Amino acid sequence: MSLSRIIGAGTFGFNYIVVTLVLIIIHHFFLKNKTMSNRRKFIQQTILGISGTALLPVIGNANSSSVKSLSNTNAPLQIGMAGYSFTKFSLEQSIAMMKRIGLSNMSLKEIHLPLNSTDEQISAAMAKYKAAGINIYTVGVIYMKTKEAVDNTFAYAKKCGVNMIVGVPNYELIEYAEQKVKEYDIRLAIHNHGPEDALYPAPGDVYNRVKNLDARMGMCIDIGHSLRAGTLPEKAIRDFKDRLFDLHIKDINTAAKEGKGIEFGRGVINFGAVIESLRKVKYTGVCSIEYEKDMTDPLPGIAESVGYFKGRMAAED
Amino acid sequence: MSLSRIIGAGTFGFNYIVVTLVLIIIHHFFLKNKTMSNRRKFIQQTILGISGTALLPVIGNANSSSVKSLSNTNAPLQIGMAGYSFTKFSLEQSIAMMKRIGLSNMSLKEIHLPLNSTDEQISAAMAKYKAAGINIYTVGVIYMKTKEAVDNTFAYAKKCGVNMIVGVPNYELIEYAEQKVKEYDIRLAIHNHGPEDALYPAPGDVYNRVKNLDARMGMCIDIGHSLRAGTLPEKAIRDFKDRLFDLHIKDINTAAKEGKGIEFGRGVINFGAVIESLRKVKYTGVCSIEYEKDMTDPLPGIAESVGYFKGRMAAED
Numbered sequence: 346m347s348l349s350r351i352i353g354a355g356t357f358g359f360n361y362i363v364v365t366l367v368l369i370i371i372h373h374f375f376l377k378n379k380t381m382s383n384r385r386k387f388i389q390q391t392i393l394g395i396s397g398t399a400l401l402p403v404i405g406n407a408n409s410s411s412v413k414s415l416s417n418t419n420a421p422l423q424i425g426m427a428g429y430s431f432t433k434f435s436l437e438q439s440i441a442m443m444k445r446i447g448l449s450n451m452s453l454k455e456i457h458l459p460l461n462s463t464d465e466q467i468s469a470a471m472a473k474y475k476a477a478g479i480n481i482y483t484v485g486v487i488y489m490k491t492k493e494a495v496d497n498t499f500a501y502a503k504k505c506g507v508n509m510i511v512g513v514p515n516y517e518l519i520e521y522a523e524q525k526v527k528e529y530d531i532r533l534a535i536h537n538h539g540p541e542d543a544l545y546p547a548p549g550d551v552y553n554r555v556k557n558l559d560a561r562m563g564m565c566i567d568i569g570h571s572l573r574a575g576t577l578p579e580k581a582i583r584d585f586k587d588r589l590f591d592l593h594i595k596d597i598n599t600a601a602k603e604g605k606g607i608e609f610g611r612g613v614i615n616f617g618a619v620i621e622s623l624r625k626v627k628y629t630g631v632c633s634i635e636y637e638k639d640m641t642d643p644l645p646g647i648a649e650s651v652g653y654f655k656g657r658m659a660a661e662d
Numbered sequence: 663m664s665l666s667r668i669i670g671a672g673t674f675g676f677n678y679i680v681v682t683l684v685l686i687i688i689h690h691f692f693l694k695n696k697t698m699s700n701r702r703k704f705i706q707q708t709i710l711g712i713s714g715t716a717l718l719p720v721i722g723n724a725n726s727s728s729v730k731s732l733s734n735t736n737a738p739l740q741i742g743m744a745g746y747s748f749t750k751f752s753l754e755q756s757i758a759m760m761k762r763i764g765l766s767n768m769s770l771k772e773i774h775l776p777l778n779s780t781d782e783q784i785s786a787a788m789a790k791y792k793a794a795g796i797n798i799y800t801v802g803v804i805y806m807k808t809k810e811a812v813d814n815t816f817a818y819a820k821k822c823g824v825n826m827i828v829g830v831p832n833y834e835l836i837e838y839a840e841q842k843v844k845e846y847d848i849r850l851a852i853h854n855h856g857p858e859d860a861l862y863p864a865p866g867d868v869y870n871r872v873k874n875l876d877a878r879m880g881m882c883i884d885i886g887h888s889l890r891a892g893t894l895p896e897k898a899i900r901d902f903k904d905r906l907f908d909l910h911i912k913d914i915n916t917a918a919k920e921g922k923g924i925e926f927g928r929g930v931i932n933f934g935a936v937i938e939s940l941r942k943v944k945y946t947g948v949c950s951i952e953y954e955k956d957m958t959d960p961l962p963g964i965a966e967s968v969g970y971f972k973g974r975m976a977a978e979d
């Protein structure tokens with residue numbers, strides 16, 4: 346009875362206004378979506394647009410945030426590789442594997458260029474990546490347990506030419522690290538490492554330590570370790586979006602402390618929800634795939650994972 | 663003005679009926695969708711259900727067949743491998759690769775078990791596949807240029823224990839092959855091989871030869887060769903659904919005669935449209951991935967392709 350009143354029980358004028366609004370909104374969504382390549386998604390989004398903006402308030406039964414997110418599915422997402430995936434291989438072998446899987450963004454791990462490298466060694470390594478078309482967009486994960494380690498890390502990052510470090514500073518060094526962030530204008534993305542991590546098991550443990558600091562102090566959410574620590578990564582991405590600088594994307598075989606890395610799509614990560622969250626918060630960083638299974642022969646698993654992630658993203662476009 | 667009359671210009675009773683119907687439909691879709699794992703798709707389909715069945719007729723602007731296809735997106739699709747992908751490897755190596763990529767359905771190619779094998783050789787090979795958990799669901803592609811070849815092919819298929827052959831009979835042998843199909847109760851899926859194929863370049867060239875024959879005479883659409891021959895595979899799947907028994911799924915780098923195999927997602931196949939068509943026609947066969955790039959080292963490309971196809975399918979669930 347009350348619902349019939351909401352949709353305008355009996356007044357001709359109110360109905361006329363509703364119909365006019367619906368027609369305007371249909372027109373708006375047809376124009377907005379006409380560049381979409383996939384006809385099905387076009388029709389889907391048009392209808393959802395209508396439902397979400399005009400009809401749902403009428404029928405009074407909607408999760409408006411979920412509906413809204415559906416209209417944000419076209420934000421581009423960049424894929425990369427976390428260098429740790431190639432930890433059993435040389436720099437040259439890791440480049441060969443990057444080429445094979447067709448990715449160019451890479452997070453450089455110390456194993457391929459130690460922190461105590463000379464300037465010449467750093468230049469030579471970076472030249473090799475550049476020549477191969479590999480974009481080293483960050484370094485890490487680097488652990489900082491002393492002031493000297495913080496100093497070395499920022500000096501190293503500067504020499505590598507990156508504007509972001511993925512790192513793990515001891516609590517008592519966070520303030521000092523913030524000083525270095527300001528001094529170098531290099532962002533620090535603190536990495537969560539799951540239940541065994543005494544400092545930052547879950548993304549929230551990072552966020553609480555950086556949320557009131559310089560805006561360049563943020564986080565690299567490792568979605569596998571996040572889920573192992575009991576935090577849904579799709580929720581963490583939304584909750585901590587203002588400090589989200591980098592991502593380690595992986596799948597794990599069980600949503601528990603003992604969860605292990607597995608080929609994407611064979612485990613328990615809800616990639617659809619993760620991608621939806623990334624689109625919703627308009628994430629502009631890199632989604633770095635980190636693959637930790639079969640580490641002496643990882644290429645097939647890495648390739649399957651890259652393919653899976655690309656397939657899921659493409660389907661959402 | 664006329665639209666406002668359609669939604670019930672001013673009559674309280676009509677509005678009440680509309681609201682009641684909407685509530686019933688909401689209830690129906692909540693119950694229907696409650697087992698879906700992906701909350702977003704759940705909300706999406708619920709809204710689409712409402713839009714498609716109740717609201718769209720009201721606003722008078724809908725492609726009802728497209729809307730209908732959206733509600734058919736949950737048909738299961740099985741993935742397999744076309745044995746030709748492993749043509750440079752032994753039977754044992756191909757089994758090892760199947761295990762690595764986590765697939766169990768396989769189309770057996772002669773290279774791994776020649777047509778002139780003895781009964782013992784066939785039994786031994788099939789036992790190896792069975793022990794490894796590999797389901798040989800068909801044999802092929804087998805070319806049949808003589809009556810003897812047709813005889814041998816059907817005898818071989820029977821010994822292998824399959825109920826389908828993917829094959830290419832000369833035109834003059836189609837009628838004889840149909841006799842064998844009836845005699846053995848083994849289906850024949852004729853394979854299209856692109857512009858260079860003098861007999862069956864495109865799926866339509868197969869369809870026209872089998873459409874009036876026994877219902878067990880059908881086709882294996884090779885989506886890459888189909889596109890190279892100028893036929894959109896997503897259209898061929900819909901057009902020839904009544905004779906579609908098997909699929910060779912691949913990507914190609916250009917939609918032209920010179921198109922070559924490439925990792926899925928890097929080429930021009932519209933996988934979203936292909937999957938949508940398969941769901942729409944409720945395809946119950948296997949989607950056999952055929953990978954023809956880097957044939958001496960195909961595993962990374964195969965794995966990336968399997969991952970991509972699984973990712974696209976999962977996103978559509």
